[in-house]
Amino acid sequence: MKVTQAYRYALDPAPGQVAALASHCGAARFAFNWGLGLVKAALSQREAEKSYGVPDELLTEVPWSLYGLRRAWNAAKGQAAPWWADNSKEAYNTGLDGLARALKNWSASRAGTRKGPKIAFPRFKSKHRAALSCRFTTGTIRVEADRRHVTLPRLGTVRTHESTRKLARHLERGTGRIMSAIIRYEGGRWFVAFTCEINRTERAPARPGAVVGADLGVKELAVLSTGEVIANPKHHRSALKRLRRLNKQLARRVGPRTPDGGRRQASARWAKTKAALGRAHARVANQRREGIHKLTSRLAATYGTVVVEDLNVSGMLANRRLARAVADVGMAEVRRQLTYKTTWNSGRLVVADRWFPSSKTCSGCGAVKAKLALSERAYTCIECGLVLDRDRNAALNLAALAADVAQSCGETRNARGGAVRPGTRAGRAPAKREPRKRGTLRRKPEAA
Secondary structure, eight states, X not given: OEEEEEEEEEXXXXXXXXXXXXXXXXXXXXXXXXXXXXXXXXXXXXXHHHHXXXXXXXXXXXXXXXXXXXHHHHHHHHHHOTTGGGSOHHHHHHHHXXXXXXXHHHHXXXXXXXXXXXXXXXXXXXXXXXXXXXXXXXXXXXXOTTSSEEEEXXXXXXXXXXXXXXXXXXXXXXOEEEEEEEEEEETTEEEEXXXXXXXXXXXXXXXXXXXXXXXXXXXXXXXXXXXXXXXXXXXXXXXXXXXXXXXXXXXXXXXXXXXXXXXXXXXXXXXXXXXXXXXXXXXXXXXXXXXXXXXXXXXXXXXXXXXXXXXXXXXXXXXXXXXXXXXXXXXHHHHHHHHHHHHHTTOEEEEEOTTOOTXXXXXXXXXXXXXXXXXXXXXXXXXTOOEEEHHHHHHHHHHHHHHHHHHHTHHHHHTTTXXXXXXXXXXXXXXXXXXOOTTOOOOOOOOO
């Protein structure tokens, strides 16, 4: 099975290499800003020419695609950036490629062919706020035989903090091929991520016929239909005291902005506190990522079918009372990892429809409650008298959904991880409930 997989390693560069890494990322940002300025100038020129009555075929051409931007850059780089030879050509290509993608997304969003929220027109990248990143697709990109060094174009051989044996074994056996490498600065450290084409061996879950439903939540990270409860470590909540202290300390330092919005030279203590705050946030993110990886890997390697819900995470984040707790869980990341890990382990992922009433449905008789307050942590069925934990009841309903889906639309569709709508079966009739449109009156139930 050929898959596209990334291997990420922390780097341990020498002081001279740190300056080279930062120079490449700065060159990518410079190329992005230069191309954006060129596009804006061309658009303004076209508007002026249209006001003069110039025909459309004679209007100034706007370099919109990556090919057009690269051609314009190669013609002007001698004057725009006399120092361009100090960095790899891939650094400038990274910035121009990012600009081309941003322009394409803006055009598609404006035309209505792109899903999701509206995309604004690209803006210039700031030196103080833009992420430091650069992508290499050509040149010398390899993992050294000692498994403690990597070689990148123009940067040379850089030492890594950890062993690269997992990727090196694939390269030595011929089951892996490096397609690109991305360097990035996060949390006070430099990282390199190799995008590789890996030929993975076929695997099978430990229990291919077993089905497990996972109900994600805030109080507990997940409650499984087997009765297992995975506690929510709440890493951000544990680090909140330190984060608040660092934020207050940062506010007292002399930063790059004056109270009236002007620019000034930031103090060394501000930079030191800013770095400490970045490391604290990176630590929380790494702890959360590690816990989610362990959970999803175990579920995909143990059960043949995993059932989760299509949660409206963005809608839950809009609730100011729940936003911090929901963000600390990483619900969307759990589903993303299960999507590819179940495929790697020859399993399948079933995603319940967003309006499937998993919490309101009785797992015993199938009766559906009209309302169920969030404060009710125990589900009590008025039809059969079942009393069960709310999350455990939802997990059991999700596990029961896998049988309905297998009968209605087959396993091929479910293995893709798309949201499915359950059908009606005897004794259980979960209904799809659409949200009430804004501005419409709620209809009162008629008397029988």
